[in-house]
Amino acid sequence: MSSVEPRRRADAERNIAAIIRVASDLFGRGQSPSMAEVAGAAGVRRATLYGHFPSREELIDAVITHAITHTDETLTALALDRDPADVALERLVRTSWPILDRFRRLRTAALAELGSERLRRHHDRTLHHVDQLIRRGQDDGLFRTDLPLDWLVTTFYAVLHAAADEADAGRISPSAAPDLLTRTVLSLLTLRRDDLPEDT
Amino acid sequence: MSSVEPRRRADAERNIAAIIRVASDLFGRGQSPSMAEVAGAAGVRRATLYGHFPSREELIDAVITHAITHTDETLTALALDRDPADVALERLVRTSWPILDRFRRLRTAALAELGSERLRRHHDRTLHHVDQLIRRGQDDGLFRTDLPLDWLVTTFYAVLHAAADEADAGRISPSAAPDLLTRTVLSLLTLRRDDLPEDT
Incomplete structure (x- = not known):
């Protein structure tokens, strides 16, 4: 067998990487390239x-897959299970924000092209970290258990992405978002003395 | 002057009403009609x-305007200012849910066609009720003041629409949503004893 096939495969991989990098950059800057x-x-x-x-839809799908893989790797590297759940949650939020902020325009393009449900399913890999963390916080008595776990994960996702949309619209400053999000998400998740019976 | 002009205008109004009613119904059933x-x-x-x-975009815009007008009228009729803010908030959530549930597929179509920012601006008229209510709850010492009012309105919007998306995806039951949303939104907004200094 000649070396033609491996070389072709290497060319293809290089082309795919260049296409995804360029498309990521163009959509990320809010452009809508043909x-x-x-x-x-x-x-x-x-x-x-x-x-x-073969289609613009498949291209955006690949760009989102690439961004989610990057995010998943970043969140895995945080080793969130070394900290108590509430401390880990704050680290998760503060690490996620710059990624959300960087990809917020790509998100707008993906929403239009793929729809909110398909975009949400792409996030399953990143929300897995959130799911595990909330579950651990519940087991440790730090997080509330009066709402379904899936719903808590959904509100986490909704609130973080709402902040990205607000930043994109210029209604909140990206630098204010990590504090805002940390307070908001902790309010949603942590147990409240008010919710406990009076005699505890 | 003949009666031709008024009759033409009446025909036009009847046609516009029929178009919006039909488009509302088709998009609302999750179809994507030409x-x-x-x-x-x-x-x-x-x-x-x-x-x-002149375009599909303008048609969806008109359908959304129609739905928002209906919602605004419904929320105005609630006379929320007669109740304490936390009671009024629960009434607002429980009244909003069936409307959100009814229009959730229209929302998906509008997201794709108009984008999330334009759809959000359409909601200014309905979010006005939320803004006023949270402001009153803050003045009365019932709701938190440690997060910006605009951000609290945004999280309210994000959480309610997240529930509509979840119902659309079959991940939550529409009948469970009002309780889920009431608890979630009250957790986000109400003051917590935990947040107060220890000696109060």
Whole structure:
């Protein structure tokens, strides 16, 4: 067997990486590039682009997959299980915010192209960290158990992404968001003395 | 002057009402009708439809405006200022839910067509009720003041719409949503003894 096949595969991988990098950057800056523009910026022919990503929808799907993989790796590296759940939650929020802030325009493009439900399913891998953390906080008596776990994960997701949308619209300052989010999410999750019977 | 002009105007109003009713119903059932399908279902010619709504975007915009007007009227009729803010908040949530549930698929279509920011601005008229209510609860010492009012309104909006998305995806039951939302929103907004200095 000649070395042609491995070389072709390496070319394809390089092209795919360049396309995703360029598309990530263009959508991330709030642009809405055509497929021809993406091909041009990535330095590949349109036929090559369409060979890898037959539609704009599949391209955005791949860009989101790439961003989620990055986020998942970052959250895994936090080793959240070393800290008490409430401390870990604050670290999770403060680490997630710059990622959300960086990808907020990509999110807008993905919402339009993929819809909110498909975008939410992409987040299953990152929300897995949130799910585990809330579950542990519940087991340790730090977090509330009067609302379903899935719903608590959903409100976490909704509130963090709402902050990204607000930052994108200029209604909150990105630098104020980590404090705002930490307070909000802890209010949602932590047990309240008010909720306990009077004699405890 | 003949009676032709008033009659034409009456025809136009009747056509617009029929178009919005039909489009509301089709989008509300999760369909994605073409302009030709909307015209057919409303019993008007395509030229008539395009005369009133030159694009699908303008049609969805009008459908959303119609839904928001209905919601605003419903919330105004609640006369929320007669009750203490926390009681009024629960009434607001329980009245809003069936409306959100009814329009949740229209919301999905509007998100794709108009984007999240434009959809949010449409909600200014309904969020005005929330803003006023939270402000009153803060003045009366019932609601927290450690987070900006605008952010509290945003989290209210985010959490209610997250529940509608969850119901649409089949992850929560629409009948469970009012209790879930009431507890969640009150946790977010009410002052907590934990947040007060120890000696109070």
